Amino acid sequence: MESVASAPGKTILFGEHSVVYSEPAIAGAVNKRATVKIRRSRNQNTILKSKDLNFEAILDTRKESYSLKHGKPGIIRYILNALSKFHDHTPIEILLSINIPIGSGLGSSAAVTVATLAALFDYHDIPFTKESLAQDAYNVELDVQGMASPLDTIVSTYGGLIYLSREKKPISFTNHINSNFVIGFTTKYGNTGKMVKNVKNLKDAYPNIINPIIEDMGFIANEARIAILKNDISKVGELMNINQGLLDSLGVNTSELSRMIYLARKNGALGSKITGSGGGGSIIALCPHNPDKVMKAINRYDNTLKIKFSKDGVLTKDSI
Numbered sequence: 335m336e337s338v339a340s341a342p343g344k345t346i347l348f349g350e351h352s353v354v355y356s357e358p359a360i361a362g363a364v365n366k367r368a369t370v371k372i373r374r375s376r377n378q379n380t381i382l383k384s385k386d387l388n389f390e391a392i393l394d395t396r397k398e399s400y401s402l403k404h405g406k407p408g409i410i411r412y413i414l415n416a417l418s419k420f421h422d423h424t425p426i427e428i429l430l431s432i433n434i435p436i437g438s439g440l441g442s443s444a445a446v447t448v449a450t451l452a453a454l455f456d457y458h459d460i461p462f463t464k465e466s467l468a469q470d471a472y473n474v475e476l477d478v479q480g481m482a483s484p485l486d487t488i489v490s491t492y493g494g495l496i497y498l499s500r501e502k503k504p505i506s507f508t509n510h511i512n513s514n515f516v517i518g519f520t521t522k523y524g525n526t527g528k529m530v531k532n533v534k535n536l537k538d539a540y541p542n543i544i545n546p547i548i549e550d551m552g553f554i555a556n557e558a559r560i561a562i563l564k565n566d567i568s569k570v571g572e573l574m575n576i577n578q579g580l581l582d583s584l585g586v587n588t589s590e591l592s593r594m595i596y597l598a599r600k601n602g603a604l605g606s607k608i609t610g611s612g613g614g615g616s617i618i619a620l621c622p623h624n625p626d627k628v629m630k631a632i633n634r635y636d637n638t639l640k641i642k643f644s645k646d647g648v649l650t651k652d653s654i
């Protein structure tokens with residue numbers, strides 16, 4: 335028997351970092367996904383393979399350790415943690431396919447975690463709801479990263495464009511923003527755990543300065559929610575730019591991200607900002623009229639993706 339599940343990456347429009355301190359945020363699932371297949375192993379080893387990431391590893395689920403045949407290890411920790419919580423240590427083969435740029439602020443870790451858990455639950459016939467899956471996936475991200483908000487795993491599970499309230503309640507928008515978005519990403523990867531820790535250190539060192547900045551980010555997300563509901567695109571862009579200024583003040587910007595942000599604005603984007611944890615990774619630009627011009631400008635130095643928001647969250651065997 336083979337179990338399969340897939341889950342989308344995400345882009346954060348408003349509220350990365352501040353969401354870790356329970357401020358509201360807005361993020362949407364995108365049309366890039368991670369798919370995990372699980373089947374019984376043909377030998378005594380538990381094997382993890384990904385052609386897309388060019389890696390192969392043998393996992394020791396009891397010791398939560400691995401030996402890597404080739405490839406980079408990072409994402410394995412999320413899969414091992416999920417297995418340690420919900421797998422009975424019998425040998426399995428796990429195949430991961432992914433077209434989300436990894437480590438780029440587009441939520442590959444959450445998508446891999448959600449897809450792994452959903453495939454594992456199917457494999458073991460463990461019943462789950464979207465609510466319980468999002469919570470289990472959040473616990474994995476928390477264990478691996480040390481600090482995390484539930485935003486990425488919620489969006490990856492439910493799909494669509496979501497406003498996450500202060501009380502951590504996901505509220506889906508019925509209207510998607512009717513416009514084009516461009517993602518620019520560098521080959522300099524960020525590390526979510528490290529960036530979240532850096533922000534915490536800054537907050538601890540300067541609480542009187544940083545706490546109001548984080549609170550302001552929450553006000554921006556709330557203003558943005560109203561602007562999105564009214565489909566007021568220029569206001570959404572303006573709020574993205576304000577949010578970017580505050581992210582910069584938290585120390586998560588880099589020269590490459592700044593270059594993409596300003597190239598996007600110079601070429602007509604209504605708003606542009608980091609998306610995800612920063613320190614490398616991605617920016618998002620709101621380009622209603624000229625996405626191709628913005629992409630061409632960014633492509634001179636970095637890479638781009640035109641993304642669409644996707645209503646699909648986690649998909650399992652019957653729905654894929």
Ligand SMILES: Nc1ncnc2c1ncn2[C@@H]1O[C@H](COP(=O)(O)OP(=O)(O)O)[C@@H](O)[C@H]1O
Nearest residue numbers: 406407408409436437438439440441442443526
């Ligand atoms: N080529 C790769 N192969 C396997 N893991 C990778 C690779 N590049 C990055 N990683 C790991 O993938 C994870 C990405 O998670 P994260 O930093 O949260 O970024 P995001 O979720 O935005 O993609 C990190 O643990 C990182 O070490």
Ligand SMILES: C[C@@](O)(CCOP(=O)(O)O)CC(=O)O
Nearest residue numbers: 350351439441482483610611
């Ligand atoms: C910085 C943060 O708000 C978003 C991180 O997103 P990503 O892992 O860089 O895609 C952290 C979190 O919400 O857990």
Ligand SMILES: [Mg+2]
Nearest residue numbers: 441443444526
């Ligand atoms: Mg992540």
